[in-house]
Amino acid sequence: MSAPKKVVLAYSGGLDTSIILKWLQTEYGCEVVTFTADLGQGEELEPARKKAEMLGIKPENIYIEDVREEFVKDFVFPMFRGNALYEGEYMLGTSIARPLISKRLVEIAAETGADAVAHGATGKGNDQVRFELAAYALNPDIKVIAPWREWDLTSRTRLLEFAEKNQIPIAKDKRGEAPFSVDANLLHTSSEGKVLEDPAEQAPDYVYQRTVNPEDAPDTPEIITIGFEQGDAVSINGEAMSPATILTALNEYGRKHGIGRLDFVENRFVGMKSRGIYETPGGTILLQAHRGIEQITLDSGAGHLKDSIMPRYAELIYNGFWYSPEREMLQALIDKSQEHVTGTVTLKLYKGSVFVVARDSEHSLYSEAHVTFEEDAGAYNQEDAAGFIQLNALRLKLLAARDRRLKK
16 A cells, blocks of 8 residues: 555544554654544543644644534434344444544545545454445545554553653553543443453443442432434433434433443454443433334334344444445335334333333324223124134144154
């Protein structure tokens, strides 16, 4: 690959991406543009601007953007229409943020005339795959630079030496080994590495940052109602809210009640297993609520088909194929299923758990007249069940008759 002339770097303002920024300048002698996304990680982002300026980045080449609404509306909500869970448990909080970051990296590259993008993902994880597959899907000619796969800064000591040599400020808490690595956005917090690497050891309490310990949560349950329109949450307790505002509010409910903790050993796309501690408070509430409204508005055939494709859909997102035709095809099927997923769901939040306790919709398929144990006024003829059973039993009878005949 020829040396890039101008690179757009996914930049957090932290030590590692600051080292990457300087490394790009010294290794390639190229101009660097920084992109810092506010995904709801809860950090002040203006320091990233000051750090970039200190490292010689021109003000017009520093992009800091609040993408929380786009993140929830165009990425999180579509994924939640599919009830996506990777390997049955993980709610894909890190996975779903990467295609948005890559999208903006590629767009900024086009706006600024850059011929390359760069990220700070290591060569062992999934994020390198997600960033790069998304970038190539959006611009097949873009160059992607992954410093962790190229440089010789292979230890913490060498990273700090490089930082000191290039006058990159090192916070006091960065000189020692961090106890674990954290990735956060509006949907979740992910903690991995160091003290968490042995899955036989229980995670220390201090790892959890977004939720109270369920044992310390309020002793009184809290009841909330979430309104849905065509599969997307639109209100809480009757108050209309934007997508990001809804997720922010649900995060607070989940934090308060200790909801959404997950200790999980997953299969990375690159082939190894890894252990992560995930906190997805608002997402856990939202998933239960969405399934609750689907229970009364989604036809059984449509619902069962949708559930059958969910593992494949979740795997595509986890592996970085958000912009693939197969994910878009599955999304079209999922979105079609949501046309009548409109109504309200009432939930009880209590000590780490969320329970659906009521659902209501003008689009409901639930018929009390058909299901009642009392008089149904002719809504259902129970004698019809006999023929239904006989037809479904026919092939079983023929199989049994054959087997009995062959045994004689």
